[in-house]
Structures are given as structure tokens and as C-alpha cells.
Amino acid sequence: MSDTPVETLLAELEEQERRLVLSRFTHDDAWRLGSLLVDMARGRGLPVAVAIRRGAQLLFHHALEGTSAENDAWLERKHRVVERYAASSYLVGRRFVARGTTFEESSRLDPGAYAAHGGAFPLRIHRVGVVGSVAVSGLRQADDHALVVEALEQFLDEDLEQD
Known part of the structure; x- marks a missing residue:
């Protein structure tokens, strides 16, 4: 994705958000999605922390070996961007870049509290809207x-198979 022209990348990211919409999102769904992400990361030896929020409530958190409290701070900052903009933190950051600036320079938000860096994705329910983020x-x-997009795709595929 990093070598992709910004206009093409924006279209791809916007398409992901239109496509990755849930029919519901329960506490048990948070456990299943979070566990799926952890299993994917563990299987690939990726040092990541994972968090899922529904509104203000933290429903899932796990930190794999190689992570630190700094990763938790990044998770919070990315979640806040999704909550504020109802879009993925990566899409928000790339939109600023497409306008010839950066999120930090132009958003007027505290960079200590908000990070428009890739990794947080809205949990959007069909006919409801954004209810949280992963x-x-x-x-x-x-x-x-x-990684988040891949997990959401797999999560949605598994839900379709069960219905």
C-alpha cells in the first residue's frame, strides 16, 4: 500500500469501509474478533497489541511479546481518531496527506491524544453506524x-458461513 499513489490508496481505503460492515457487534463478537487477531499475529510472530472498544468500553485487549505500554498509548490515540472521524485512522491520516499537509499540522487536535496512523478501524453496523473500533x-x-482489515474480512466471512 505504501507505494500506491495517494488517490488510489484513498479509494481503496474508502472501499474497505463500505465493504466491511457488520450486521451486529456483541461482547462475544469482540472476543471472537480479538482472539482471531491475536491468533493471526501470534502465528506470524508479530509483536502487536490489540484492543477493541464499543463506545467508551474496552471489550478486548491483549499484548503479545515484544510490545510495551507505548503500544497501548498508540491504541488509545488511534481509537480516538476513529471515534471522532467515524473512519479508519489510516484513512484519516491519508486524507490530510492528500491535501498536502499532515494530521498533526492541520487537525488542531492534540497529537498526544490523537494519532491518525494506520491500525484502528471503525466497527460499523449496517443501518446503525459506527459503534466502536478495533x-x-x-x-x-x-x-x-x-492486519485489521484481513481479520475483519475473515470475521465477516465466518459470520456469513454461520448464517
Whole structure:
């Protein structure tokens, strides 16, 4: 994704958000999605922290070996971007870049509280809207984002098979 022209990348990220919409999201779903992400990361030897929020409530958190409290701080900052913009933290950051600036320079938000770096994705329910977010921290921002998207795709596929 990193070598992709910004306009193409924006279109791809926006398409992901249109496509990755849930029919529901329960506490048990948070456990299943979080566990899926942890299993994927563990199987690949990725040092990441994973968190899932529904509104203000933290429903899932796990930190794999090689992570630190710094990853938790990144998770919180990315979650706040999703909450504020109702879009993935990567998409928000890339939109600022497409306008010739950065999130930190132009958002007027405290960079100590908000991070428009890849890794947090909105949990959007069909006909409801954004109810929370799932986030990963520990890799390059495009890789954090890609891991979350891959997990959401698999999670949605598994839900379709069960219905």
C-alpha cells in the first residue's frame, strides 16, 4: 500500500469501509474478533497489541511479546481518531496527506491524544453506524491497518458461513 499513489490508496481505503460492515457487534463478537487477531499475529510472530472498544468500553485487549505500554498509548490515540472521524485512522491520516499537509499540522487536535496512523478501524453496523473500533499497534502503519482489515474480512466471512 505504501507505494500506491495517494488517490488510489484513498479509494481503496474508502472501499474497505463500505465493504466491511457488520450486521451486529456483541461482547462475544469482540472476543471472537480479538482472539482471531491475536491468533493471526501470534502465528506470524508479530509483536502487536490489540484492543477493541464499543463506545467508551474496552471489550478486548491483549499484548503479545515484544510490545510495551507505548503500544497501548498508540491504541488509545488511534481509537480516538476513529471515534471522532467515524473512519479508519489510516484513512484519516491519508486524507490530510492528500491535501498536502499532515494530521498533526492541520487537525488542531492534540497529537498526544490523537494519532491518525494506520491500525484502528471503525466497527460499523449496517443501518446503525459506527459503534466502536478495533485497533492494532506494533507494526508499520500500513501493516497494522492491513492486519485489521484481513481479520475483519475473515470475521465477516465466518459470520456469513454461520448464517
